[in-house]
Amino acid sequence: MGAEPLLSVRDLKTYFFADEGTTRAVDGVSFDVRPGRTLGIVGETGCGKSVTARSILRIVDRPGRIVGGQILLRRDDGVVDLAALPAKSATLREVRGGEIGLVFQEPMTSFSPVHTVGDQLMEAVRLHAAKKTAKKTDRKTARKTDKRDNAAVRARAVELLDMVGVPRPEERLAAYPWQLSGGLLQRAMIAMALAGDPRLLIADEPTTALDVITQAQILDLIRDLQEHNDLGIILITHDLGVVAQMADDVAVMYLGRVAEQGRAETIFSAPRHPYTQALLESIPSVHHEARMKLPTITGGIPHPFDRPAGCAFHTRCRHTVPGVCNEKEPDRRVLAGDHESRCHLEQPPVFTLTPTGYGTGNGERLADNGSARVTVVEPTAPALLEVAEPAPEPAAEPAPEPEPLLRVRHLVKHYALGERRFGRPRGTLRAVDDVGFDLREGETLALVGESGSGKTTASRCILRAVTPESGDIFFRARSGDVVNLATVRRKDLRALRPEIQMVFQDPYSSLNPRMTVLDIIGEPLLVNGVRSRQQRVDRVEELLGLVGLRPEYMRRFPHAFSGGQRQRIGIARALASGPRVVVADEPVSALDVSVQAQTLNLLMDLQERLGLTYLFVSHDLSVVRHIAERICVMYAGQLVESGPAASVLAAPRHPYTATLLAAVPKPDPRARARFDIPRAKGPEQTPRPPGCQFERRCPHATTRCAAEAPALRLISPGREVRCHHAEDLVLPVP
């Protein structure tokens, strides 16, 4: 420890005053940040993590206000309490960017699209340079020297971009934000935060909007910067893997309070607060047994207006002591050294790191604990489910290799790049480029890849939301006919729609805010011929029970539900028409860890009960590992590897799969690793390279890879790989 804390937050309180009531977003938070160390703040959505960060910089939006506590920042000339400074004080302006740098979640919206990256970066450099000189000389001279120093400012901007690993920084200065990729922009954003040479960096979900590989690279970068500049870092995230990889100290927040804090190793290996324990358990870890039910935290975070009395977590806690937890608020309890927790339990349950992942020993505790507040009810029996057609009968004669439900062959979808109105498009984007796979009845097949790999386009082609350029999608319809979905006419397609349904990623935009739950789930019934309202009501009731929502919720509008509940409604809608195939496009990536686990459990449960077949599109390998039986890895519109999930993830044969796996941050601080993947060697080029698409990013590339495109080859039963060196590469095993 040793070093004096750079920043000490003491009993910080930030409330939001609205007409409906006061939201205590941050309610008595205390922590220290020391130079050269990283404090990770974790918690589910709505726990007050971001508001804490914004409070430190005093940029809380109205009607929010800091109502108490201290934010003590150590500066060269002593300690200053940021919470006590007037809102427009010069000191605050100096501190922002000068001593505390801030990195936001969305790099795209944090830059102005009308100025070049260079202009914005140079402005930051100039501002802070002016401030630093202004201390010595008066401002006028500072400004004069500034003008002469344009070249110096530029040089500093280039240096900064270079420091954060932006290739060819001089050229990038002239680029507009929308011309750069998300990863590059986030680097530029970090460069901007570093422009004033801050000693403290606040990163608010810095990698949430990024791909898993880009995320790993940015995390590496932040680590390097910290080492070189002895930065103190506050890292805010909901991703426990990221925290485990990055943080020295961890603060777990729940409803505006710190539930538990301590050293990262302690928090991850011997957490004492039931909330921390439950969070850790619900991570679908790569170590989990495939398709094992994940332990979950029941229910969702209560709205801050409805903060439960006593311990805020008691409504979801499995160790609640009636008469204590729901009445008295627990005090901060120092357990050992700097490990402290807010819990009444004298002897918190023992928590061990089991070989299969985290668990309290009784890993079977899955159902809710009977609390009246829990909104998720036990799913009802699916016996009543048949509406029009009977459930798909089990394969009559168990043939050795049953005909797959869906056979995709040579699927191609191109998009024109650039304006089409005048003249020709600049080029074509081969979003899906000769993709083929089989989907067998009752299985879960995962399409995996980073964004832009074509996995979503491929899945949309199967739904015929997008019409492919060429290729075939043979679907064995319920009637027994085999239909080619790629070429079927719109009129005939409508009859097939009920059999293939979709679950969307965004639980907010996928439900029509104008319709009640009854109308939303009843819609597929209505358009597919269930005219009687009573019949629809009955059926929706069943479906709600099936996805674990109360039938009384039928008359409510989507705005009354949390993200996880909305996702359940989306699932119910997909099931309404009695589909056989469900395409799930990142169905849990917008959800909090605990809700993610609940949703995954539900999906697996439904599959078993209804005999569904899933096409699961995801970039998150730990989720995929958990739910999928087979995996297809896509890169640049092509399939690069496919095979049974267990074997692909345990022993990847394509360097891209290995890279993806290595990039997943492991939720174990003892297994920290640098990522160290070489960045793309050249710019993204529209004319495709003649050789392997992955060649420019591949650490194992040879001259053959650059010249000759590899074909998808069968290397062992069920395993296909698109790599020249699949058999002889030594790839790191996760």
Place this chain on the structure above:
Amino acid sequence: MPDSAVMADSPATADSPATTDRISVAGQRQLIWWRFRRHRLAMAGAIVIGLFYVLALGADFFAYAPPNHTDGGRTYISPQRIHLLDGAALSPHVYPLRPGRDPETFEPTNVEDRSRKIPVRLFAHGYEYKLLGVLPTDIHLIGTTGTPAAGALALLGTDEEGRDVYSRLVLATRTSLAIGLAGVTVSVLLGALLGGISGYYGGFIDSIIQRTIEIVRSVPTIPLWMGLAAALPRDWSVTRTYLAITVIISLIGWTELARVVRGRFLQVRGEDFVLAAELVGCRPRRVIFSHMMPLFTSHIIAATTLALPLMIVAETSLSFLGLGLRPPAVSWGVMLQQAQNIQSVALSPWMLLPVVPVVAAILAFNFVGDGLRDAADPYS
């Protein structure tokens, strides 16, 4: 991460089941109303507009003199005073007036004939009219007993032909507000249709419509109106001119609405639930009318409310320029046209009174429009 704190994140909490449930089952319209109600200026505006339309509907009831009743003996009377008390008893009355001039300043003054009292009362008999266009009656809100009100009262003064400004103002309100409504209706129909086509089909059709809008909008409005209005035959009847003016005004007004509708269409098309509806097997008609349209009706209403004052101003300016409605029609613009000379501004400023309702109506409509726009999107 979806970071929005959704109302009632945990609908089953026991703390406030009543309120949470109320919000949970509240439809879009209800949510908008709740939000609108919190917008104080908009609520005030809504009340003002309500009063205006009540005034317009019962214009003849609120007036006491026929709008075109002239009286050479009663020109340029300044606003008259009602004496409330007669001795100690409450007995509102006025004295007959003669216009006169101050011998030194030549300012017009009222010369009261103190020898005769004319009692003033509510719900008095006056000229005959049809209430709401159907009920024949002669009851007016205020009136006099004995002499006809037209010859005795001048609450807001009279103009150069001795016509009563107050009564004319009340009737002008009806004309001006009605022309605004009619103009906006035509605009909304045109705008929603063309904007909808533009947004839904996109591509070439979209380009054509958008370019047309740009061309229409690039023409300076006043000269365009002047040209079109000048083309109206002078011998058309008042009602026909009235209709023609409405159409002319709305020919410009639809462009703004078309853009709003197109923008919303484009935005909503990208929403997942539209795709979800298509995947479920909905036909395009159902997608458009059941899923997309209801999402922006509130926006259309807000845009309409904001377009109304433009219409009113347009009518007023046209009539002010002498190109719109012509006497004997009475509108705010027509009345202001009569106040076009320096004499009225300097010597009989009450002739400028029509400016007050114009400003009040426009402000009120703008406040309501703003409030509606803010309330229309409970999730923004």
